Amino acid sequence: MKHAARLERLMEDRSRPLLVSSLVNIRYLTGFTGSNAYLVVSADKAIFITDGRYGEIAEPLVAALPAGELVVYRSDLPGHLGKAIGDADSVDIEADHVSWAFSRTLDSKLDVALSPTTGLVEELRKVKDTDEVAALERAAAAGDAAFEKAPLLARKAATEGDLGLALIDEMRAAGGEAAAWPPIVAHGANAARPHHRSGEGELGEGLLLMDYGCVAAGYHSDMTRTIWLGDEPDDKLEDIHAAVLESNEAGIAAVGPGVEAAAVDEACRAVLREHGYEEMFLHSTGHGVGLEIHEAPWVKRGSTDVLEPGNVVTIEPGVYSPGQGGVRIEDMVLVTEDGRRVLTHSHKEMRTG
Numbered sequence: 001m002k003h004a005a006r007l008e009r010l011m012e013d014r015s016r017p018l019l020v021s022s023l024v025n026i027r028y029l030t031g032f033t034g035s036n037a038y039l040v041v042s043a044d045k046a047i048f049i050t051d052g053r054y055g056e057i058a059e060p061l062v063a064a065l066p067a068g069e070l071v072v073y074r075s076d077l078p079g080h081l082g083k084a085i086g087d088a089d090s091v092d093i094e095a096d097h098v099s100w101a102f103s104r105t106l107d108s109k110l111d112v113a114l115s116p117t118t119g120l121v122e123e124l125r126k127v128k129d130t131d132e133v134a135a136l137e138r139a140a141a142a143g144d145a146a147f148e149k150a151p152l153l154a155r156k157a158a159t160e161g162d163l164g165l166a167l168i169d170e171m172r173a174a175g176g177e178a179a180a181w182p183p184i185v186a187h188g189a190n191a192a193r194p195h196h197r198s199g200e201g202e203l204g205e206g207l208l209l210m211d212y213g214c215v216a217a218g219y220h221s222d223m224t225r226t227i228w229l230g231d232e233p234d235d236k237l238e239d240i241h242a243a244v245l246e247s248n249e250a251g252i253a254a255v256g257p258g259v260e261a262a263a264v265d266e267a268c269r270a271v272l273r274e275h276g277y278e279e280m281f282l283h284s285t286g287h288g289v290g291l292e293i294h295e296a297p298w299v300k301r302g303s304t305d306v307l308e309p310g311n312v313v314t315i316e317p318g319v320y321s322p323g324q325g326g327v328r329i330e331d332m333v334l335v336t337e338d339g340r341r342v343l344t345h346s347h348k349e350m351r352t353g
Contacts, residue, residue: 001131001217003031007046008066009124014043017085018120022097024291025121027218031061038077040084040091047071047084078109085112092117119296126288126296127310132219133334136289136312139221140332140343142176142214147225147346154208154229160185160198167212176214176221181293183212184224191226191326194282194318205230207237207325213293220293222314223344224330227352240277240319241327241350247271248329248348251285251299251315255333255340261297261305261313268317277319286314289332311335312343 007029010018020039026032029039029046034054040047045067050058055072062068073080085091093103095116107114128136146167153170157163164183172178186196191209211224226241228234233241247268254267265285272278284300289312297305299313307313316330332343 001031002129003029003061004064004066005129006124007041010041010121011043011046011066014041016088016090016092016115017042018092018117019081019085019094020121021094021102022121025094025097025125028121028125028291030058030065032058033218034058038081040081042086042088045069049073049077049080049084078105081106082110082112085110088112090115092120094118094120122296125290126305127308128290128312128334129310132290133310133312135217135219136221136332136334137343138216139176139214139219140223140345142171142174142216143212143221143223144344144346145174146170146212147210147223150210150225151227151229151352154203157203159203160187160190160201163203163210164198164212167210168214171212171214176216179213179215179220179293183210185210185212186326189323189325192320192322192324194320194326194328203229207234207327209326209328211328211330218291220289220291221344222289222293222316222330222332223346224316224318224328225346225348226327226329226350228350229352233350234324236321237325237327238350239275240321241329243272243275243277244317244319244327244329245348246275247317248315248331251317252331252333252340252342255307255313255315255335257307257309257335257337257339259307261299261303261307262301264299264307264313264315265301265303268315272317272319280319280321281317282320283318286316286330288313307335309335309337 038049049071062070090113153166185198186209213221251268254264286299288295318328320326
């Protein structure tokens with residue numbers, strides 16, 4: 001991963017230090033995956049602060065950074081942060097990633113003004129480099145491999161939860177790591193709940209919605225497919241599936257550089273509106289995917305994001321009919337210089353064979 005280049009972009013034109021406290025952002029900038037770290041980034045240096053558990057681990061990572069310095073502390077974290085900030089009059093802090101208590105502690109112990117900022121690192125993270133895209137592709141491929149076996153796994157599983165565990169095992173066998181969230185496996189009427197909590201619900205013939213993913217080198221995959229187990233699908237649900245598939249494909253076709261993310265959302269909604277299902281679409285069209293499963297850019301109504309090459313977003317329209325079931329179809333899409341490339345390749349048909 002190109003951590004040094006990312007940090008150099010953040011250091012450009014910095015007029016005052018930035019205290020990076022989000023562990024996800026620190027991983028993006030340095031490669032560090034531990035549970036305790038802070039990074040003070042100035043125009044001419046980057047000071048990495050962690051406790052004694054991680055000093056040896058952090059040393060080679062920091063050595064590879066531009067103007068990187070390592071501080072390992074045992075106590076008095078505010079004091080070490082103050083030394084790293086130096087004689088600056090103010091310091092930028094990540095407002096979305098510090099608690100009220102932490103900010104008050106800094107304010108009381110440091111002779112420096114705290115300036116809240118949002119999205120400075122996240123803005124860099126929106127555009128994936130070649131290493132990040134490769135990791136996302138590996139994670140997506142593991143998800144595809146699991147879906148190929150999903151019908152057989154479903155027939156062997158007793159419950160939704162059992163099938164979720166089986167999907168995780170298949171993704172791990174295909175090179176992925178388990179994600180931090182359990183798969184959404186929803187059978188029958190349970191599929192009418194967009195984020196159904198899979199559990200002891202019995203499996204059998206009928207509708208089956210699976211929303212799941214894994215991790216490769218820290219980067220997530222996210223895919224949803226809705227299939228029918230058994231002979232003949234329910235006519236109403238088959239009609240909903242056809243409309244959602246058309247909506248999914250319209251959204252993908254709308255993705256491209258310079259396109260407003262809200263316009264992609266509208267492309268999906270327009271299809272469902274035409275079919276009379278828009279009011280049953282209960283969530284936004286999609287989101288960015290990377291080191292976090294949900295991150296910018298946001299593909300939804302009112303989004304101010306404009307897509308650019310290197311963005312990876314989901315396109316996941318859904319229609320939900322309480323008491324009957326629901327359909328969601330989700331793909332990961334990379335924005336390219338001249339259009340788009342879909343990273344998830346599993347078939348989207350309702351019938352499995």
